Amino acid sequence: GAVVSQHPSRVICKSGTSVKIECRSLDFQATTMFWYRQFPKQSLMLMATSNEGSKATYEQGVEKDKFLINHASLTLSTLTVTSAHPEDSSFYICSARAGAGGGETQYFGPGTRLLVL
């Protein structure tokens, strides 16, 4: 299957700082990338959908000014957690898909574990 990478795999930061997480599709061009968040013992929650070259679409309850998403190329999307606070500590996972039609497979990255002190 296709490969999606994330960097960093884990990050620890101080409260009030910003953290950038990168998501790359390594062997295919991703027209759409998705960002999820997963708290301990819970399922994945979709945060936003981003299409290359356009603004991201955020899910209800997700602050777009706090979670900045940039999808500048067909192989890279970034999620920046601005002014991070301890409650933002979570497992952030991206996914990517190549096409736009029904039946296209989404491939997931390995996740980034964020700890805000």
Added chain:
Amino acid sequence: DAKTTQPTSMDCAEGRAANLPCNHSTISGNEYVYWYRQIHSQGPQYIIHGLKNNETNEMASLIITEDRKSSTLILPHATLRDTAVYYCIVGNNNDMRFGAGTRLTVKP
């Protein structure tokens, strides 16, 4: 507003087939059934997906009922490494939303 219903947990003996059910009674005509699994602290891994017909690949088989209201994922010979949370997701890939999934434990 989960579109799928799965048992919370299941056990399976190593070497036996694991049959994981999923109910999706409100599935619409253009929606696919996707299965992913997540091993602890990793990103979800794609397993298989289908629309109407049964599907098989090197990992698993997917059996979809004729009315498409339910499906079963079959791992033919479960190993200890198949212990994971298995997610059944219904959609057309525009917004893949995860339910609680089934925690499968393969026991020796």
